Amino acid sequence: MTTQPVHFYQIGSFAVGNRLLSDDERTVQSSPNRANSIDSGHRACQGCGEALGARYALDAAMRSSGGQIVAVNATGCLEVFSTPYPETSWRIPWLHSLFGNAPAVATGVAAALRVKGLHDVRVVAQAGDGGTVDIGFGCLSGMFERNDDVLFICYDNEGYMNTGVQRSAATPPAARTATTDVVGPEPGNVFGQGKDLPRIAMARDIPYVATATVADLHDLEQKVERAMSMRGARYLHVLVPCPLGWGSASSETIHIARLAKETGLFPVFEAHNGVVTDVAKIRRQVPVQEYLSIQRRYAHLFGKKPRPDIVARIQTIADQNIARYGLVEPASSDQEVHV
Amino acid sequence: MLQVRIHGRGGQGVVTAAEILSVAAFAEGRHAQAFPSFGSERTGAPVVSYCRIDDVPIRTREPVMEPDSVIVQDVTLIHQVDLFSGLSNEGYVLINTSRSFSELGFDDHFRAFAQDRLLTCPATEIALEHVGRPLPNAALLGGFAAFTGEITLDAIRQAILDRFEGVVGERNAAAATAAFEFVINAKEELAHASTN
Amino acid sequence: MLRQIEGSRAVAETVALCRPEVVCAYPISPQTHIIEAVGAMVKEGTLAPCEYINVESEFAAMSVAIGASATGARSYTATASQGLLYMIEAVYNAAGLGLPIVMTLANRAIGAPINIWNDHSDAMAVRDSGWIQLFAETNQEAADLHVQAFRLAEELSVPVMVCMDGFILTHAVEGVDILDQATVDAFLPPYEPRQVLDPADPVSIGAMVGPEAFEEVRYLAHLRQLDALERIPVIATEFEELTGRASGGLVRAYRTEDAEIIIVALGSVLGTIKDAVDIRRELGERVGVVGITSFRPFPGDAVREALSGASQIVVLEKAFSVGFGGVLSTDVAMSMQGEQYVMRNVVAGLGGRSITRRALEALIADAVRGDLPALTFLDLDHDAVDRERDRMAKTRRSGPSAENLLRDRGALSSSYPRSES
Numbered sequence: 001m002t003t004q005p006v007h008f009y010q011i012g013s014f015a016v017g018n019r020l021l022s023d024d025e026r027t028v029q030s031s032p033n034r035a036n037s038i039d040s041g042h043r044a045c046q047g048c049g050e051a052l053g054a055r056y057a058l059d060a061a062m063r064s065s066g067g068q069i070v071a072v073n074a075t076g077c078l079e080v081f082s083t084p085y086p087e088t089s090w091r092i093p094w095l096h097s098l099f100g101n102a103p104a105v106a107t108g109v110a111a112a113l114r115v116k117g118l119h120d121v122r123v124v125a126q127a128g129d130g131g132t133v134d135i136g137f138g139c140l141s142g143m144f145e146r147n148d149d150v151l152f153i154c155y156d157n158e159g160y161m162n163t164g165v166q167r168s169a170a171t172p173p174a175a176r177t178a179t180t181d182v183v184g185p186e187p188g189n190v191f192g193q194g195k196d197l198p199r200i201a202m203a204r205d206i207p208y209v210a211t212a213t214v215a216d217l218h219d220l221e222q223k224v225e226r227a228m229s230m231r232g233a234r235y236l237h238v239l240v241p242c243p244l245g246w247g248s249a250s251s252e253t254i255h256i257a258r259l260a261k262e263t264g265l266f267p268v269f270e271a272h273n274g275v276v277t278d279v280a281k282i283r284r285q286v287p288v289q290e291y292l293s294i295q296r297r298y299a300h301l302f303g304k305k306p307r308p309d310i311v312a313r314i315q316t317i318a319d320q321n322i323a324r325y326g327l328v329e330p331a332s333s334d335q336e337v338h339v
Numbered sequence: 340m341l342q343v344r345i346h347g348r349g350g351q352g353v354v355t356a357a358e359i360l361s362v363a364a365f366a367e368g369r370h371a372q373a374f375p376s377f378g379s380e381r382t383g384a385p386v387v388s389y390c391r392i393d394d395v396p397i398r399t400r401e402p403v404m405e406p407d408s409v410i411v412q413d414v415t416l417i418h419q420v421d422l423f424s425g426l427s428n429e430g431y432v433l434i435n436t437s438r439s440f441s442e443l444g445f446d447d448h449f450r451a452f453a454q455d456r457l458l459t460c461p462a463t464e465i466a467l468e469h470v471g472r473p474l475p476n477a478a479l480l481g482g483f484a485a486f487t488g489e490i491t492l493d494a495i496r497q498a499i500l501d502r503f504e505g506v507v508g509e510r511n512a513a514a515a516t517a518a519f520e521f522v523i524n525a526k527e528e529l530a531h532a533s534t535n
Numbered sequence: 536m537l538r539q540i541e542g543s544r545a546v547a548e549t550v551a552l553c554r555p556e557v558v559c560a561y562p563i564s565p566q567t568h569i570i571e572a573v574g575a576m577v578k579e580g581t582l583a584p585c586e587y588i589n590v591e592s593e594f595a596a597m598s599v600a601i602g603a604s605a606t607g608a609r610s611y612t613a614t615a616s617q618g619l620l621y622m623i624e625a626v627y628n629a630a631g632l633g634l635p636i637v638m639t640l641a642n643r644a645i646g647a648p649i650n651i652w653n654d655h656s657d658a659m660a661v662r663d664s665g666w667i668q669l670f671a672e673t674n675q676e677a678a679d680l681h682v683q684a685f686r687l688a689e690e691l692s693v694p695v696m697v698c699m700d701g702f703i704l705t706h707a708v709e710g711v712d713i714l715d716q717a718t719v720d721a722f723l724p725p726y727e728p729r730q731v732l733d734p735a736d737p738v739s740i741g742a743m744v745g746p747e748a749f750e751e752v753r754y755l756a757h758l759r760q761l762d763a764l765e766r767i768p769v770i771a772t773e774f775e776e777l778t779g780r781a782s783g784g785l786v787r788a789y790r791t792e793d794a795e796i797i798i799v800a801l802g803s804v805l806g807t808i809k810d811a812v813d814i815r816r817e818l819g820e821r822v823g824v825v826g827i828t829s830f831r832p833f834p835g836d837a838v839r840e841a842l843s844g845a846s847q848i849v850v851l852e853k854a855f856s857v858g859f860g861g862v863l864s865t866d867v868a869m870s871m872q873g874e875q876y877v878m879r880n881v882v883a884g885l886g887g888r889s890i891t892r893r894a895l896e897a898l899i900a901d902a903v904r905g906d907l908p909a910l911t912f913l914d915l916d917h918d919a920v921d922r923e924r925d926r927m928a929k930t931r932r933s934g935p936s937a938e939n940l941l942r943d944r945g946a947l948s949s950s951y952p953r954s955e956s
Contacts (some may be wrong), residue, residue, distance in 0.1 A: 013564045057942070058891035067734060068734045069734065070606065070734065072602060073741075076700075078950070079741075079743075080743060083739055083741075083742035083743060084743070085742060085743055085744050085745050085747070085748065086748070088644045088739035088742060090737065090739045091737060092734065092736045092737050093732035093733055093734055093736075093738060094732075094737070094738075094739045094740065094741075095605050095732055095739075095740045095741055096739075096741030096742065097598060097601050097602070097625070097628050097632070098598070098624055098625060098628055099593060100594065100624075101595065101598035101601075101625060103597040104590065104596075104599050104602070105598045105599070105601055105605075106596065106602060107588060107590075107595075107598075107599050107602065108557060108600060108601060108603035108605075108606070108610070109597035109602040109603065109606045109732065110586075110602075110607065111559075111586035111588055111599065111602075111603050111608070112556065112557055112586075112602070112603040112606035112607060112608035112610075113606060115556045115557060115584045115585060115586045115608055116556070116606075116607065116608065117584075118758070121734055138591060138592055138594070138595070139591070139592075139594070139598065139873055141591060142595050143588055146588070146589070151941035193807065222659025233562070247637070253877075287797050289718030295955055357708075358541075358708045360541055361708050361709070362539045362708070365539035365710060366539075370541060370709075370710060371708075371709065371710070372707060372708070372709045373707065373708040373709075374702070374703070374706055374707040374708065375702075375706060377565070377651070377652065377702040377706060377887070397709070397806075398805075398806035398807070398809050398810055399806050399807045399810045399892060400700075400703050400707075400803045400804060400806050400807050400890075401889050401890060401891045401892055402889050402891075404891055404892075404893070446551050
């Protein structure tokens with residue numbers, strides 16, 4: 001069941017919604033009764049995709065669970081900007097331990113809730129890409145392997161942003177970061193590296209794996225709610241553009257996230273027990289150039305000494321993703337999805 | 340304090356032997372301490388275990404440097420390990436072999452020792468007969484009980500039965516009894532030999 | 536009930552009596568028998584309700600304990616040596632967050648070179664972490680200390696590690712009285728957290744603290760350790776009233792009343808030292824022993840009082856600060872400021888080298904004669920060291936020192952004690 005993209009209309013208030021939708025089709029965010037799990041007053045940058053994604057995801061989790069969640073947060077942007085001493089913007093029980101252990105800490109929280117018979121209280125662990133694919137990888141693998149009852153959400157802004165924009169295993173090829181400078185024969189991050197966490201998670205056959213972006217609120221909320229309807233290890237990978245790290249305009253965050261999906265560079269899909277069950281189709285494939293050229297981390301690919309060869313390699317990656325996940329409706333009959 | 344040192348190879352139950360001996364002593368109302376010289380788990384490597392028995396609490400934690408009794412579960416260690424280090428001339432030596440002390444070439448080494456405290460016992464053969472496996476530890480403990488008189492056969496048997504369930508326990512206890520009887524006989528023969 | 540059992544088993548059964556709710560551990564010699572036993576008890580239902588998590592690393596073990604403890608569950612783990620270092624970030628984190636986790640540390644040397652045998656280098660590596668560190672002299676004390684540890688940890692919101700010598704205690708079979716459930720329940724009430732993750736009353740735990748308040752937070756931790764100095768003897772006394780035996784406390788003195796020379800040590804070696812002391816006392820030497828049970832918080836006043844009167848203090852320890860000297864001796868010296876005495880530091884038992892009664896007797900004799908140097912490495916093979924230094928001086932590519940030393944030593948198993956002949 002593919003989600004139907006929804007057009008939003010300005011309805012005379014600041015609520016995000018569509019008054020043509022029935023109540024049960026409306027987003028959590030459109031409700032004035034939403035939990036506001038992460039409340040206003042936090043110190044995120046203007047246009048921060050992660051702040052948006054966290055609010056969307058946690059409010060949806062709160063609605064699903066009737067307000068009964070405990071959040072475990074890894075060190076990173078979200079943790080830092082949400083708890084500027086002496087304040088906290090969290091309205092939910094929230095624990096920050098270390099950078100690399102959010103999955104294990106969440107496992108511990110889940111175990112404690114189980115032993116105390118608090119079956120209705122659910123655990124959500126969240127980390128940036130660094131705390132998920134790099135330093136958190138060991139603990140995450142353990143959480144997957146044991147099928148611990150935790151929804152793990154990775155907010156992927158493709159680098160270590162809080163510490164000054166360094167490369168992580170989620171940084172895409174050719175992107176400039178402070179540790180992959182645009183010098184030498186291969187400027188920016190090198191090709192042929194990186195970890196595809198959603199596919200790694202699927203290889204573990206855990207009950208639910210999904211990717212999403214902050215460009216599609218309905219889709220993200222539905223995926224959170226679907227995940228919350230299940231037990232066991234669940235993984236959600238959310239693309240959250242970072243204006244600072246990506247060198248993009250703060251007003252462009254949602255647009256860039258949409259382009260990431262529409263180019264095929266960020267496949268949006270769902271998988272159950274290791275098998276892809278649904279993909280968000282690309283209505284009209286956008287050339288990667290349109291996506292790359294509005295981010296200064298890719299500026300070296302354009303301008304005075306353009307690198308169309310590198311852009312072409314990135315286009316190949318997008319095309320491969322589209323083929324792998326069947327993101328574009330083929331002209332002819334059904335296309336099987338092989339991952 | 341009675342200090343016993345048991346030598347063998349990994350997989351022969353050397354550590355269990357010391358433990359069973361300590362449990363037997365405990366059952367008789369004494370204080371006992373058993374521990375191995377530790378190493379990575381590896382079959383075939385030389386292993387040493389220790390057991391101390393006393394009527395007061397045992398405080399020391401050092402390995403048994405001056406044993407009153409040495410039990411050798413595997414005679415092939417003779418050229419590899421200093422089996423009798425620290426053993427006094429009055430000490431008991433019980434070696435698992437069907438050969439005699441002379442046949443083992445020990446006459447010179449043990450010339451100054453009390454000859455009625457040196458004994459060999461075919462514990463492996465006894466174990467094969469009663470347990471069906473070449474694990475001589477239970478038999479040697481039965482032999483030790485007979486040899487030194489420091490522990491009763493009953494206590495050894497009970498400790499074996501506690502440690503090993505069902506048929507395995509019974510068979511090992513039977514091996515201990517058989518070795519006990521073997522040693523009693525051997526002692527009598529030694530006594531006759533010396534009086535004749 | 537008094538039983539002849541392995542130290543690890545005694546600890547496992549006693550921990551089970553403390554009704555832990557979440558147990559998580561990663562196997563490492565010599566702690567394995569403890570966690571295997573607890574795991575079996577959970578699996579067969581004798582320890583319930585309890586969640587036992589097989590974690591993928593020690594870092595995960597302490598992290599799971601952190602999450603569980605913050606959610607209000609009584610949490611337990613165990614490790615040693617390399618495992619402790621692997622979780623060290625989480626160890627500091629647990630103390631900083633004030634979570635009353637109890638951990639068994641089966642003391643083992645830290646590599647390189649890799650070594651699975653006992654010494655105290657692991658405990659020393661985390662002595663500033665904010666954890667309470669209690670050292671057991673016997674397996675009886677090791678078991679008893681766990682009960683006291685949960686009580687202490689939960690009262691003060693400070694994590695506690697019970698240190699017991701790896702192999703020497705964990706793998707020794709001896710008589711231990713295992714308490715019954717009613718007695719432990721009387722001593723250890725259910726865990727009432729000071730802070731807990733609860734949707735009905737949300738709190739944020741683990742926020743960043745800047746220069747404005749960090750010192751105050753750390754000072755509060757310091758005060759909690761000072762509180763522990765008060766509570767540890769009280770808890771030990773209460774334990775003695777309930778069980779009839781003395782376990783725990785800050786320090787324990789043996790034949791120190793008229794002692795001129797006092798040996799100070801931690802852990803199981805105290806037993807061997809007492810045997811040596813008794814023998815030397817027969818010869819008229821006025822020597823005594825002080826065992827320190829609470830290493831952190833360091834009981835400076837109690838140590839000072841116990842050592843007062845001695846003209847020579849010999850600190851015997853299974854750890855050292857490389858290039859400098861003793862760790863325990865430094866703490867003891869700090870406590871003795873202003874007193875008149877001579878201190879001698881003996882580093883012994885590193886990497887599991889046996890500390891023999893005879894070597895201790897010789898040590899005491901040297902001390903009596905005033906022949907002990909300021910720093911001694913007991914039973915050190917100076918020749919072997921000199922040979923390696925020569926090798927290193929002669930050629931640049933001299934190879935790994937450890938290998939050279941072992942090759943030098945020959946075919947004898949390195950764990951087999953050398954005879955005194």
